[in-house]
Amino acid sequence: MDAVILRDFGPAENLELAQAPDPVPGPGQVLVDAVAHGVHLVDTRLRAGEAGPLPLPRLPAIPGREVAGTVSAVGPGVAPSWIGTAVVAHVGPRPDGGGYARKVAVDEERLHRVPAGPDGATMEPADAIAMIGTGRMAVYTLDIASISAADVVVVTAAAGGLGTLFVQEALRAGARVLALAGGESKLGALRAVTAGTDRIALVDYSAEGWEETARAALSSLDATDGATLVLDGVGGSLGTAATRLLGGRGVLVVHGWASGGPNAFATNAAGAGTGAPEVEVRYAVGPDAPPMSDQRPYQERALAKAASGEWRVLTHRVPFAEAARAHRELEERRTTGKVVLV
Known part of the structure; x- marks a missing residue:
């Protein structure tokens, strides 16, 4: 073979x-x-x-x-x-x-x-693949995040496998979303997924001065006090900067560190007394994450969301x-x- x-x-x-x-x-x-x-x-x-x-x-x-x-x-x-x-x-x-x-x-x-999709046809194998691993992790992380309609959510790597699902679920919950992605092609993909809502702002984090642009985008979402929740799978300088978009206090959910380095807020290295927000850190990966003793229920929930058209x-x-x-x-x-x- x-x-x-x-x-x-x-x-x-x-x-x-x-x-x-x-x-x-x-x-x-x-x-x-x-x-x-x-x-x-x-x-x-x-x-x-x-x-x-x-x-x-x-x-x-x-x-x-x-x-x-x-x-x-x-x-x-x-x-x-x-x-x-x-x-x-x-x-x-x-x-x-x-x-x-x-x-x-x-x-x-x-x-x-493999379940049938919204049109009654069997879901494409590639889409099913996305749900069995990435979708499962998305469901698990979203359970930890517990997004509500009152939240203003920042998603790093928003055009990635996990990020696109986080953005969609946050919008379904009624939250406002600031989606961070690198490059116009990725922003375009996000626009296609989220068309029809005005509760989202897209920011290219590869552009110079993106943090200032992000703060202006939060204002456009009537979130002048800052975000309430950050979903970060990038870590490093990008994840740390995204977490600074929180208001006086907020929640950071760490689900990875694709940059190779940690989010400074997750290591208590962001610096107290520097104007940084007070952050509650929740983990979806690592030894401090809640145990996922059985992956199957999360996989089933992810497949069902894709099959129904929710995702x-x-x-x-x-x-x-x-x-x-x-x-x-x-x-x-x-x-x-x-x-x-x-």
């Missing part, structure tokens, strides 16, 4: 399209003929040889943990009725998950049937053979929505 194989840690070019043996489903497993494969930022870290939330895989390895496709075979103890079913699954936390392959053995308990799913699709390109574009922040190999 075709597979993307990592033989040495390093740059994206180390991802090689090659042949690998077809996996055989074991007891309690099915074989999925995959047509969509999720790409996550942690995949790029592991490829580079950086251990983090997951240990480094033993090489050679097939990266990836999110797949969608059709069940083609079942292992011992699995009902044959699964064969021919369109499914999506997160294969689990193993670092060499085997997701960047045309055939993937998946535990039956991790399968979700419009944005995906950045790259041909399967160009996994290296997908990694580069994700690392260089040139993607909009969830990155998927198709």
Whole structure:
């Protein structure tokens, strides 16, 4: 079968399209003929040889943990009725998950049937992929954030896989939203997703003087006292600056640090007595985050939101053979929505 194989840690070019043996489903497993494969930022870290939330895989390895496709075979103890079913699954936390392959053995308990979308047709595999990992994390983070109609919400990386969902859910809750994204193309994608509402302002954080522009945008949202909630998955100087848009006090929800560095407010390094807001920090990642003992309910809720049309799913699709390109574009922040190999 075709597979993307990592033989040495390093740059994206180390991802090689090659042949690998077809996996055989074991007891309690099915074989999925995959047509969509999720790409996550942690995949790029592991490829580079950086251990983090997951240990480094033993090489050679097939990266990836999110797949969608059709069940083609079942292992011992699995009902044959699964064969021919369109499914999506997160294969689990193993670092060499085997997701960047045309055939993937998946535990039956991790399968979700791909639901029908708002038009009655089966949801596209790439959209289902976006919900099984990124959508699941969005639901979990939004539970922690607990957005209300009284909130003024700042979203960093608002055109990303998580950010686009946060923006949509905050608007659904009746909140006002300041969406931060880098570049006109990303702002354009956000406009398409949020058309029809005047409760959102878009700011290009790659433009000079963006913080002043952001404060003016808050005023245009009748939020002259500042924001009440920041959803930050970038960290570093951008996340810290975004958090300074809070009013005298507010809530910061940390769901990542894509910049490689922490949000200073999350490390108590923002500086008391400097005019900085008083911040309540809540974590969706890391040891201080509430436990997610069972991912399945969050995955089901995310799939249901996409299937019902509550969430419009944005995906950045790259041909399967160009996994290296997908990694580069994700690392260089040139993607909009969830990155998927198709």
